Structures are given as C-alpha cells and as structure tokens.
Amino acid sequence: MFYLLFVATLFVHVQSVPQNSSIVEYLPGFDGPLPFYLETGYIGVAKSEEVQLFYYFVKSESDPKKDPILLWISGGPGCSSFTGLVYEVGPLAFGQKAYNGSLPFLVSRPYSWTKFASIIFLDEPLNTGFSYATTSTGHNYTDLQACGQVYEFLRKWFINHPEFISNSFYVSGDSYAGITVPVMVQLISNALRFYIPFFSFNFNIYHEWKKYCFNLMAISFKGYSLGNPKTFPEEVNYKIPFCHGMGLISDELYESLKQTCKGEYLNIKSTHTPCSENLKIFKELVSGICDEQVLEPYCGTYSEEPKLCQSSSERRSLEENFIFLNRDDFIYRRISRVDTHNLSVYWANDPKVQEALHVRKGTIKRTWARCRQSIGDKSYAITFMNSIPYHTNLSTKGYRSLIYSGDHDMVVPFQSTQAWIKFLNYPIIDDWRPWMVDEQVGGYTRSYSNHMTYATVKGGGHTAPEDRPEESFHMFKRWISQQPL
Template identity: 30%
Template structure:
C-alpha cells in the first residue's frame, strides 16, 4: 500500500498561503502518549526530498523550556519561508515559499512540540503541565515508539536527535532513555539511534554561567578595566556571586553595560515594540541576569527553571529582542490549524512561541555525565555554536566539550561550507565534534542557513566537516 494512503488521516495536502506543490510527503497530527490523562503531543513530519526510504530520520526539538519546535520550523530550517504580503505593506496575510536551505532536503524531519502544554501539544489533565526533565524525556520516548509503530517504514532508517538552547537538556536526556530502552528491548522495539546534535545548548550550570563574562569581554562589550576587576573580585566564578559582594556589585555594572544588546545575536538589532515592551524587556533582562546563573535563572525555587513567558510578562511569550509575528499569525489561524490537523484553540489553546501553561523543573543537573556516557556507548555527537550568541556562548560549550577529556582526532581548524570562505572552526574528538559557525547567533540556521545545512548534512552522513 502507498505510504500516503496508509497515513491518509495525517497527510498534509495543502497549507493556506503556500501556492506550490510539495516536494515530498508531509504529515502532521497528534500522538497520544498517555491515554489515562489524555496527554497528546503534536508533530509535523516532512519526509526527505532526496531519498526518504534511506535518508536519516531527525527529531528536532527547540528549548525554553516551554518553547515550540515550530520556531525551528518557521524561522530556521523547515520546508517553507514565511513573510507577510509585501504588496499590502507587510500587513496582509502570510505568504509561504520553498526554503532552499530546508533540512528535509537531506533528512526526514520530525518537529515535535514537547512537553504537553507547549505549542500545539496539550493535555486533558491540568496537573500534566507540572513537569520536569525526566517526565519530558519519557514522554518524548513514548512518542518516538508510537511514531515508529505508525510509520514503521522509517523505523529502519538511521535516527538522530537534534535541538538547540534548552534542548541541550532535552536531547541528551532523551538519547539516554532511548539508548537504555534499546539495550533492554527486543528487536521490534529498538529505535535505530545513531547520534545526536545540540546547537548553542545549555549543559552545566557553572560552566554556562561562567562563560558569559569572558565572551562579552572578548567581543568588546566590556572594558578591560571592568573585566580585570571582575576577574579579580570573582576569582573567575561569575555564575553564583552573592548580591552584597564586590563581585556582585561589579556584575551589576557589567550587566548594565550589556542591557539592550540582543543576547541571542549581538550583531543583530534588539526588536522593540513600544514603551511597554521596552520596559518589559529591561525587567526581563534584570531577572535574566540577576541570579548569576544564566541560563537557569529567575526568582524561583532551586531546580525550577522559569519559562520565558513568566519572565517577560507584557512581551507576549516572546524571548527578549526577538519578533515572532509570523509564527503567531500562522498557528493561530483556524484554517491553518485545520490544514495541519491541529486541534482548535478551545481544545489545544492559543499558540505561543513559549508557553505560559507549564511549570518546569530542571531535575537532571549537569549534562556532562550523560554526554560522556552516550559517547562511550558509540553514539556520534555534534556540539555546535554560533559564535555571536551571548545566551549560551561558545566559550562555555568549548570548555565543557574539552572537559570530557576525549581523545583528540583533529585539532582546532577552520571548516568551509563552500569553496573558499571560512564558515567556522572545528575540533574533533573521538565520538564528538565541536564546531563554531562564524557570525551566527543562538539560532544558527536562522542567521547562517547555508552553513547550517552543510554542517548537519556532513554530520548525518558521517563525513568530515
């Protein structure tokens, strides 16, 4: 039976605003991961335009925690580009066109909204919106098992888990659950996990928190005098300074200098929308930097990670400096929801980039032991960083990958996406590659789509970067 016929109920046959033929088969809908509580995770599956029967399957996860993977779909590497109708002064409906740097040119791409309460995923039980790293990984694993039961023709393909930002927690914790299940399962239930990749991903509270000041100084955002004083007073430990210390006072001064910078890409403007949003932005940045432990921040109990919506208030569930009108307009349109087999708002709720419905606890601690375990079991890992991201700077990612003490296969060298221009730098360890992308921010495929496609293609194919 034809694949599209077998999965006809989830087949996407058209999308409002897109006037082209699809270059491959697209599916979307819900997978129920808990029947008793009514917990339903939403996915969009764009099969490969090249060789879907043999190309790898990639699960994409955005972070937050609490942010939708439609961020990656709409702004980074999904099949379409989105823009408002310029013929109407940018105030018309959305126009979708093919994305020449879409990742489903080389892979079968699954975009998953996880956990329940994020994006278009929802639960019929309110208590499900109180969750943590462990529950999220277990639900995502259950999703994968049921997804591959449904799309069994893809179960044999190489499988990779990829994500960015707080998916630096989502990705390795899910990979650990999948790997553990594979070791205990019979051949039918095994998922063909080959590796994982994380872009500008959180990993370790202390290492990530200590990375910001050296990054800011290295990018000429802090004076030499202030940085030397900081380093001396804080003894190189910036992440947990007390407020009444000299280190804390100097950190306040440093963050005053950084306020107003787009933390996701220091080269890009900071989007403001009126005085109220500007005030909310300053409030968010104060909360963001106040605890000295970014990216795990906020006035919350230890271990509890505030989702962006709680920090931003009037910003409308948008991370600071970013503007996401296209995503809101697209996924809060009734006709679009119907075309994508998503539940209407009265069931699944209004779509927001980052959900204010969930309460999330970071209960798994540092990811360093998990990375070491996964690589030791033969999984291939790619850790990549846009080198102009101040949210989770490359300085931290380079430090923790080095701290794993893996054998070095190739020392630091440039890599090229094309024939002549340097795209970034890479250090290759046994089982793990660390790569930078020159000029990219937190969302690498958004600012450097060509380089991101080259990077992920070579990693999935096991080629040298």
C-alpha cells in the first residue's frame, strides 16, 4: 500500500509541474486570453539529450480526462507542427487580410480537432521550427534516427504527463509524414509487445520508477491517421492520369504519354526521346497550376524568406489580393496559400511571440521558418522512401487507421494512395460510398478488413483540413469515435 501511495503522489507532482514546459495564457495577435489550454516546452532526446524537441500541447476542449490524445507530425521533412496548429487541425488561424508590416492577428478556429481530442504538435526532426541541438554532433542524423527520437520524446512526454497514459492515443500527420509516421507507429508497437505494468515492479524511490518508465510504453495506443501521405517513390507516375482526369492535359497528350513512356515517368535518363519530349510539354502545361490545390491561384513556391505575392498587374492593392468569406465568424482564405503561410513567418519571428511561447533565447540561429527547406541536406540523411512495408506489418497488429486524400492534390494524387492500399490486398468490408456533411457529399469512403478506412475529401488539396475544415472535422471525429463515416 505504501508503494501505491508513493507512486500516486509522484503522479500528482509530475502532473502539476511538467518538466521544461510552460502554460501559455496569452499570445500576441490574439484578442484576450486563449480560450483553451496551451502548453509549450522542450524535451531532450538522443545522447546526453543533445537534441531538444519543441512542442505545443493543446488539451481537448471537451473532456481531456477521457478524450483521445494525438501526436501531430507535419510533413516536409522540416515543416513545423505550427502548420497543423494554425492552418489545419488546431484551434487558431490567422485572420490577417494583407500583411502591412504589423503583427498578423489570430482568431479562433471553429472546426479545430481539439474540440474532441488533445493534440501534441511536435517540431521534428531537429532544426524544424523551434527544435535545436546543443552540440554540433547532434546535427548529423538519419531519418530512422529521427523517428527513434520521436519515440523517445513520447516516452518522456508521458512521464511528465502521466494523467494521459490511459487515454486512447493516436499518431496523425500528412504529406511527408506518410513516410515517417508508419515507422514511429512500428516503434510504439514493438515497445507495447514487451510492456509489463509498472505496478508489478518493486521499487522504493522515484528515480527507480522513472528509470523503468523510460523503457516502457504503458499508453493505450489505438492507431494512426494520414492525409495525402507520401508513401513510395513511384507516386509521381500517378500525376499524369490525375492531370488528365482534371482536364489539365489533352486526351491526345495523355495517350501519347502512356504509349511513349509505358506508364513510367520517373527517372527518365534520355532528354531526346518521344517520352521526354512529351513530359516537357506536360510540365509546361501544368507550370501555372498550384500543385497542392489545383483550384487555387498559383503564386510560386514557399520560401524561408517570404515575399508577398502580387497580381500580374501589380496596380491592385495588397488588400485586393485577399478575399475572405465570413462563415460562422471564421475567416477563410481564398487566395494563394503561399501568401497565407507567410503570415506565420512574420508572426513567429516576432520577439514578443517567441517570449510568449517560452522559446529559449539564442537557440534559433537563423530566422524561424514554417518549412525548413534545407532540412534535407547532408545533416539529415534520408535512407528510405517507401513506407508500404510498415503499413503491411501494422495491418497484422489490429491497429485502426484512417487514410484520407484531398481529391484536388497533384503532389500526392488520390490515385497513388488508392494504389498502395489496394496492394495490401485486404478484403473490402464497406464498399465505395459517399459520406455526408449537412446532407451534402463530403467525399467518398471505403473500409477494409485490416481496420483501415480510406476516404476522399471532396474539394480538398494536399492538406485537406486546411481546404475543407468542416468536412475534415466531421470525418475525423466520426472515425476516432469509431463511428461510420
């Protein structure tokens, strides 16, 4: 009985004072106190904790003691989880109409997934967002090592937040997270196989309890979800049929491409073949299309040093470049996502913002970038680009999974995602049908015997929750509540 009381006392102590973290009640640019619980902090991983991973934690706005908890991983690699927090599934959004040199302001997001779940938004891998290394050796690592660091992060995060150990836990993300999340899930799965409840141990002091928990995962892991996930290198082959289906290329060019390239559009070595000539025409035809959302205006690509995208005439004011519609008191973007994403750069680099977020001074050597384009240089070694084997293995474990595709994404077309799911070769238990939101089609769905649900989000792009927040909200809420879409 003494040991049980001792451990319970430790739990209360750790819960009240999480290590290396702070509660954020106010944020520059947001009017008044935050209407939700926000915690930010660092957790040290790798050798001698030389890698310091930064996170944002938002408690469920419903019942955090019982609601599921998610780990959110953004893509890239090198995109800050702030992307998920403010642009996709979190409780905040930018309401700035046009950047005029002042601090962009923030508004509440009505379709935040934190309405029904707690979310850890993690800046990973190293050098992403506000995460940093304390030594020069810490900067050299592989993608697999980065996945291991996320696993170590989770172990330590739950030690600091033991009140969430019994909550259903999921790992979620989109884009390049489709490569790394299945690896992270596999690491969690491997740990759970060897888990023994810690109450079976006989220990006398806190450090012994802490040591055991560092090597165990007592969490209630249930599954994972991925949106428009990068999965295997040959996905580029599906861009051609996607663009043909969207009416971006002609029937004649499509047929000629199929005939001359034989369905293989990756790693074309010769530059003077009928295939390469057709590919050149194809690239010219789609060069003015926003590949992340083919319906949106094209405004170049993201830059770590952003510049405002102006119209071709440039006589129109910046204000005219932004068109917003009020819907449930939420401001929706109807202009280039590049301009909208740049607002995060202006906001997060403000010294008052970093102070409010409790960012450690001097740890960001360069300006904060929403997506660190240089993350894929020699310091971050990419060793694999195919996560299908991990999906294959996880399908045998009984975990639930939701794979969804914004159907207007040219980066990872829905055809490629459907192709690798079909490759898994599991029987269909709920065949292709529409799923509805407010008596309108939100997309289409199909379920498989390996507990995998696939769904399209009608009108969604590469980050479907950003383009279709209401539809994505209902889709994910139904799935995580184990209800049919």
